[in-house]
Amino acid sequence: MTNKRAAPLLLLAAAAASCAAAKPQRPSPWAASNPDWIERFEPFKVHGSVYYVGTRGLSSFLVATPSGHILVDGGLPENARVIADNVRSLGFDVRDVKYLLNSHAHVDHSGGLARLKEMAGATMVASQEDAWALETGLVPGSETDPAFSAPPVKVDRTIADGESLSLGGVTLTARLSPGHTKGCTTWAMNSGELEILFFCSGTVAANSLVNPPQYEGIVEDYRATFAKAKTWTPDVFLANHPGFFDMEERRARQKAGAQDAFVDRGAFGVHLAALEAAFEKALAEQSAKSRDE
Numbered sequence: 279m280t281n282k283r284a285a286p287l288l289l290l291a292a293a294a295a296s297c298a299a300a301k302p303q304r305p306s307p308w309a310a311s312n313p314d315w316i317e318r319f320e321p322f323k324v325h326g327s328v329y330y331v332g333t334r335g336l337s338s339f340l341v342a343t344p345s346g347h348i349l350v351d352g353g354l355p356e357n358a359r360v361i362a363d364n365v366r367s368l369g370f371d372v373r374d375v376k377y378l379l380n381s382h383a384h385v386d387h388s389g390g391l392a393r394l395k396e397m398a399g400a401t402m403v404a405s406q407e408d409a410w411a412l413e414t415g416l417v418p419g420s421e422t423d424p425a426f427s428a429p430p431v432k433v434d435r436t437i438a439d440g441e442s443l444s445l446g447g448v449t450l451t452a453r454l455s456p457g458h459t460k461g462c463t464t465w466a467m468n469s470g471e472l473e474i475l476f477f478c479s480g481t482v483a484a485n486s487l488v489n490p491p492q493y494e495g496i497v498e499d500y501r502a503t504f505a506k507a508k509t510w511t512p513d514v515f516l517a518n519h520p521g522f523f524d525m526e527e528r529r530a531r532q533k534a535g536a537q538d539a540f541v542d543r544g545a546f547g548v549h550l551a552a553l554e555a556a557f558e559k560a561l562a563e564q565s566a567k568s569r570d571e
Contacts, residue, residue, distance in 0.1 A: 308386065315333060315357075316335075316356050319334040322532070325541065326474070327341055328340070328469065328514075331349075332357070333360055334520070334526075335519070336387070340370065344447070347370060348377045348450065349375045351379070351387045352393075357389070358391075375400045376400055377445065378398070378400045379443075380402075381464070382408060382479060383408040383412045383461065388412055388431065403433070405462075406438070409436055414430055418493050419493050437463070439452060440452065448467060450466065455503045458482075464476060473512045474514040474516065475512035481553060481556070482556065482560040486564070488561070497561060508550065511546070513541050517549075
């Protein structure tokens with residue numbers, strides 16, 4: 279969840295579905311506060327076998343292969359049907375999705391996974407560190423706050439840092455990127471000669487960094503992730519919020535004829551530097567507030 283979206287956390291109802299197969303009966307306060315998060319956006323090919331199938335405000339990606347497909351992130355609970363429709367409109371079938379991947383266990387990226395798993399019969403893959411949050415629908419450090427609840431989804435396979443998942447000639451490698459959540463997972467894949475990076479997150483958002491921290495070691499995790507990520511130079515940088523990688527602007531250029539509109543080796547570094555600066559500012563502010571209390 280992004281900093282600019284942190285305030286609406288307090289509005290989320292406790293009525294997120296209580297079982298994996300639950301279907302949302304009405305738009306959640308998330309959707310009311312962030313209408314672009316459920317607003318349909320025409321799906322399109324990003325590069326190679328990677329397609330954008332999310333909404334205007336929340337990213338989901340389909341990696342298509344001859345042996346079935348991989349879906350990265352499920353958006354809000356309301357987004358599951360939209361994502362499935364987008365997959366279908368591209369000529370694919372959600373029932374051919376073999377693996378569901380998650381960047382991190384926050385409802386705006388994990389909320390639709392239970393319903394998508396039911397539709398596809400796919401294997402749910404996540405880091406061990408985020409598996410508990412996905413399976414309970416709760417966020418460590420905020421277990422009693424209904425604002426953070428999500429429909430639980432069973433994790434069928436846990437994946438470790440540096441471990442790979444392959445399907446139909448495509449390989450995605452997990453790069454654990456803790457901080458935003460303990461199990462925040464970045465996924466990297468090669469598309470021809472280019473590297474595509476599905477970055478997890480580095481925002482502070484609603485996380486408490488001090489007294490008490492959201493989880494023990496969170497500050498050290500953020501800093502370790504920033505240091506690690508500085509060694510990454512992806513050709514195509516993608517993220518779970520479209521604004522982070524200028525999706526609409528790049529898509530407009532692509533439609534105008536710029537076939538490589540999403541290829542930009544400098545984009546991730548710029549984004550990462552902004553994240554690190556924002557983190558240090560938030561840490562200083564939270565620390566000062568804690569001292570004053």
